[in-house]
Amino acid sequence: MDEQPPPPRxxxxxxxxxxxxxxxxxxxxxxxxxxxxxxxxVKRARRFTQAKGAGESGLSRLLEMHAFNTAGDAAVAVSLAxxxxxxxxxxxxxxxxxxxxxxxxxxxxxxxxxxxPFLDRFRRGRRWSIGxxxxxxxxxxxxxSTAVQDGSYALFxxxxxxxxxSKAYGVTRAAAVPRVLPRSFTLVKANSRISLTGTIGAxxxxxxxxxxxxxxxxxxxxxxFVLFVVATVLxxxxxxxxxxxxxxxxxxxxxxxxxxxxxxxxxxxxxxxxGLRCNTGLRFLSGFLTxxxxxxxxxxxxxxxQPTVLMGLVIGAAGVGNTVGVLLGSVMGSxxxxxxxxxxxxxxxxxxxxAAVVWALPTAVLLGxxxxxxxxxxxxxxxxxxxxxxxxxxxxxxFARSETLLQLSWVVGGFLGLGxxxxxxxxxxxxxxxxxxxxxxxxxxxxxxxxxADAPRRVG
Numbered sequence: 001m002d003e004q005p006p007p008p009r010x011x012x013x014x015x016x017x018x019x020x021x022x023x024x025x026x027x028x029x030x031x032x033x034x035x036x037x038x039x040x041x042v043k044r045a046r047r048f049t050q051a052k053g054a055g056e057s058g059l060s061r062l063l064e065m066h067a068f069n070t071a072g073d074a075a076v077a078v079s080l081a082x083x084x085x086x087x088x089x090x091x092x093x094x095x096x097x098x099x100x101x102x103x104x105x106x107x108x109x110x111x112x113x114x115x116x117p118f119l120d121r122f123r124r125g126r127r128w129s130i131g132x133x134x135x136x137x138x139x140x141x142x143x144x145s146t147a148v149q150d151g152s153y154a155l156f157x158x159x160x161x162x163x164x165x166s167k168a169y170g171v172t173r174a175a176a177v178p179r180v181l182p183r184s185f186t187l188v189k190a191n192s193r194i195s196l197t198g199t200i201g202a203x204x205x206x207x208x209x210x211x212x213x214x215x216x217x218x219x220x221x222x223x224x225f226v227l228f229v230v231a232t233v234l235x236x237x238x239x240x241x242x243x244x245x246x247x248x249x250x251x252x253x254x255x256x257x258x259x260x261x262x263x264x265x266x267x268x269x270x271x272x273x274x275g276l277r278c279n280t281g282l283r284f285l286s287g288f289l290t291x292x293x294x295x296x297x298x299x300x301x302x303x304x305x306q307p308t309v310l311m312g313l314v315i316g317a318a319g320v321g322n323t324v325g326v327l328l329g330s331v332m333g334s335x336x337x338x339x340x341x342x343x344x345x346x347x348x349x350x351x352x353x354x355a356a357v358v359w360a361l362p363t364a365v366l367l368g369x370x371x372x373x374x375x376x377x378x379x380x381x382x383x384x385x386x387x388x389x390x391x392x393x394x395x396x397x398x399f400a401r402s403e404t405l406l407q408l409s410w411v412v413g414g415f416l417g418l419g420x421x422x423x424x425x426x427x428x429x430x431x432x433x434x435x436x437x438x439x440x441x442x443x444x445x446x447x448x449x450x451x452x453a454d455a456p457r458r459v460g
Contacts, residue, residue: 058180058239059190062173063197065130065238068231069169070198071205072137075224076162078209079144079217126176126242131235133169137162138228145221167407174403176242178395187387187399188380192330195376199323268398269389271338274447275382276402278341280409281439282378285348286371287413288432289318293364295418296425302361310361314368321372328373329380337381337388342444344374344381349436356429379406 140161147155181190205227212219297310351370355363382402390398416435420428 058241059182061234061238062176062180063194065231065234066194067197067201068227068234069134070201072224072227072231073166074202074205075209075220075227076141078206078213079220079224080159126172127236127238129172130169130176131232133165133172134228134232134235136165138225138232141221141225141228145218145225148218148221170407171400171403175400176238178399179242180239188329188384191383192326192380195326199319199326272385272389274338274443275341275385276405277443278345279378279382279406281345281436281443282348282375283406283409284413285352285432285436286375287410288417289368289371291414291417292420292428300425313365317365317368318372321369322376325373325376329377337384340381341378344378345440345443348374349433349440352429352436353433356426356433359426359429
C-alpha cells in the first residue's frame, strides 16, 4: 500500500488558497481606499465648481465641460508628441506642422470678418456650436487612433482638424461665459476659475495619457476620444440662457482697431483696445515658443539631456507659470489692469531678449515660467477691462471678437517658430525679441495719455 503524502501545513508556502484569500482581502482594502479617495476627490471638485452661486447660474457645468476639454487636449498633445514630433524626421515634421499652422491661420485670417456676424446670426445655437467643436475633436481623435496603427496619411488632416476645432472652441466658449455669470462674480473672477479648472484638468489627465501612450499612441487618442464625447454631452446640457441674445448688440471687428467713431459710439474705450494690443504680443510669443521649443529642444538639446526631458521641463515651467498667473490674477482682481498688461508685455520682451543673449537650460525654463505667468495675467487683465469699460449690450460680442484676434496671434507666432533656424536657437529668439520689443514700443507710444483719458468708471 502506497504511502500518502502528509497534508500541507495550513500556513505553509503550499497554501495557495490561503495566500490568495489574503491577497484578495488586501486588494479589497486597497480598492475600497481608492474608491473612497476617488469619491472624495469628485465631491471636492463638485464643491469647487458649484461654490458661490456657480451651480445655480450654470457656470459649474461650463467649468466641468472645460475641464474635460483641457484634459482631452492634454491627451492629444501627449500622443502627438510621440508620433508627429519624435517618429518623423525633423525637416519633414517641420514642413507638415507648418502646413497645419498655415491652414489653421487661413480660417482666422480670411473668415475672421465673417465669424462675428456668424456668431450674431446663430446666437441661439451657442450650445451646439460649442458641442460641435468637441464632437469634431472626438471624431478626429478616433480617426488618428486608427491612422497611428495603420500608418495612414489621415493622421495629419485629423490632427489639423483637432487644432482648428480647439481654436474655435476658445471663441465659442468666450461668447458663452457672460451668460452664466453668478451675481457675485465678475468676468475676471469667472475666467480665473475657468483657467484654474482647465489647468487642473490637464494636470490630472496628462499622467493618465502618458500611461495610455506607453501601451501605444492610439490608446492615448482613444482616451482623448472618450473625454471629448463627455465634453460634447456637457456642452449640449449647458443652461438654455447660453443661447439667449436678449439685449445684445453687434460689434464689428473694425470696432476693436484704434480710435474709430464706431468704437466711441459703442462705448468701447481705448483702454480695451490697448489691452488687446498687449495681449496679441503675449499670445504671439506663446505660439512662437510652443512650436520653436518643440523642435529646437529635439534638434539641438542641451548637452547631457534627453529631448523629452527638456520639453517636460520647459512645458512644466510654462504650466506652473500659468497656474501662478491665474492665482495672482485672482488675488489682484481688477486693480489697474491697464498697467498690468503693459508690465507683463515688457517682462516677456525682457525675458526673450535675455534668452537670446544667454541661451542655457535655466534661462529656457525661466522663459517658459515667465511666459506662462504673463499670458495668464495679461488675459485676466483684458477680461477686467472688458468687464469694466464695455457696455453690457456689446460685452459678449467684444469678448468673442477679442478671442478671435488672440487665437490668430497665437497661430502667427507658431508659424514664425517653425520658420527660424534650429541649429542656432539664439537667432530665432533674437528675431522674436526684436519683434516683441518693437511691438512693445509701438503699443507704449500709442497709449501715452490715452488709456486713462476715456476710461469711464463702469462696473458691469
